[in-house]
Amino acid sequence: MTKNILEVKNLKMYYFASRGVVKAVDDLTFNIKKGEVLGLAGESGCGKSSLGFTLMGMPTPPGKIVGGSIKMEGRELVGLPEDVLRKEIRWQKIAMIFQGAMNALNPVYTVGYQMIEPLLYHMGMEREEALDKAQKYLELVGLAPDIVYRYPHELSGGMKQRVIIAMALLLEPELVIADEPTTALDVVVQAQIINLMKKLKKELGLSMIFITHDLSILAEISDRIAIMYAGKIVELGDSKKVYYEPAHPYTQKLLAAIPRLHEDVERLEFIPGQPPNLITPPTGCRFHPRCPYAMEVCREQIPELKEVDKDHYAACWLL
Amino acid sequence: MSEPVLKVEKLKKYFPIKRGLFEALTGHPERVVRAVDGINFEIRKQEVFALVGESGCGKSTTGKLIMKLWEPTDGSIYLEGQDVTELKTQEEIRDYRRKVQMIFQDPFSSMNPRFRIYDVLEEPLLIHGIGETRAEREEIIHKALEMVRITPPEDYVGRFPHQLSGGQRQRVAIARSLILNPTFIVADEPVSMLDVSIRAEILELMKELKEKMSVTYLYITHDMSTARYFADYMAIMYLGRIVEMGPAKVVIDNPIHPYTRALLAAVPEPIPERREIIKELPIKGEVPNAANIPPGCRFHPRCIYMEKGLCDVKHPQLIEYEHGHWVECHLAGKI
Structure with missing residues (x-):
């Protein structure tokens, strides 16, 4: 049994906007094991990027963590002062590819x-040593x-994205949060x-949270x-x-909306309506206004999330 | 076989690159970007023809040439038998634009933010003098909105674009393109900025309207899966050339050109078992600059089957590999 590297419990992060309180991350509980990739999917505005920023300990203002806990290797992160977060957690334990x-x-x-800056300030390395390390990581991500x-303008889009990945790995974090790392690429x-x-996950035993709206990409990399x-x-x-x-039902609909490359699909399903406003979310199950089975x-x-099978949970009254 | 609605012949579009002072003084020859470099295809009535390729392959340039937003360097475009490049007077062009309409990728920037939905849809009617009175135009606008399922229209005509969701805005854009009863629509990545759940809805709608309004589509996309779903025919473009063309299903299930194969291998599919494999893509390097097109077959520096002395020297011709399935590769059928 591998250890949980990250344990999130009842996490809540709300944006206190002038129009009202936006409940972007509302009571989330999940774990990530060492060497595991958790894929996080959903439509735009569902709070998946907000969750990423929250785990990094930097919810975008006017966002605030209002409850719950984030434990990284057993250590509670919620409530840690900013300078401790910056010196000991961010980039060293949890890194993010924005x-x-x-x-x-x-x-x-x-x-x-740009790459060696964190090495100079975080690790107190000498310039030479830092450049050496940067070069080693560039090779790791397949660059010369x-x-x-x-300079950045001399690189193609794919090369720049590799540089960003190398930068996220430089301080050898345990967990990398990748937020839509492939959108805007061919x-x-x-x-x-x-x-x-995939290669980095295998070779470095990296744990990852992979955020995307594209379920096809998610299938290519996620364990859970x-x-x-x-x-x-x-x-x-x-x-x-x-x-x-x-x-x-929401997952079923999302999967039925994907056109398949090697299959004939007569009609694609789609979900009528649009995601709700998070200031005044619907009562009860938030999906009920769009759900064909609503009771x-x-x-x-x-x-609540219920176990439907071993290591398979869903929050739905139909189950 | 019916006559094609749209026929493109030897179409070329070169963009000149500005020479620096030094280059001009030394008599350096002018360089050009060959964005579209001699392509041919035809689209028959009520068919959907997909142009597929990576960014910079010339697919959007082709769309803009058909829209007459740019003039081609060479070649012709025929709409219902009439040579479009010959149209010169303002009246002729206005008449042409009534028949050919475009749907853009970004529904956030394709509408004037200060126009209400009513104004967005009324503008084409005013330009083309359709509907004598405001009441008449209002009726046409309401009908168009109902057609794209923005109902009830009275609730929406007074809104501004930012008050609609992305999917609703794209539906208004579709209504705007159909309000003049066009025969041909250029859809340039109409769903690539939308969420998956909404994407399906827009594709379904476009499919339904194809039958209802008997329009023909050019569907420009980088997404093979939606092309298979939506299109009847498809052409794969690489650096300004069509390298493979045929019925969408045939091209996807039996790709011949090494580039098409690489593109298909790169498409992610919702199959979780695939996470176990790190697959090698059958392609090398990255797309070269279109100002510096390689000699011979333009794909040869990236091709894993490249034959020295042939592919890097001689330009291949587009040949009919099997009935209706065209390929531009020296090694077609041998690899």
């Missing part, structure tokens, strides 16, 4: 200059070591990046899958079980 980060590289500095002397490059992440809807996890389990025996109880009471 969405669109490849376009945020500073154009006036060389790749090497002399990329350290190049299919061939996307496949190469996914292959790279969590489906989020309107700030809540509605289904969680072993990826084979979630893909082949989806229990929640009386769905409108009144919030369903």
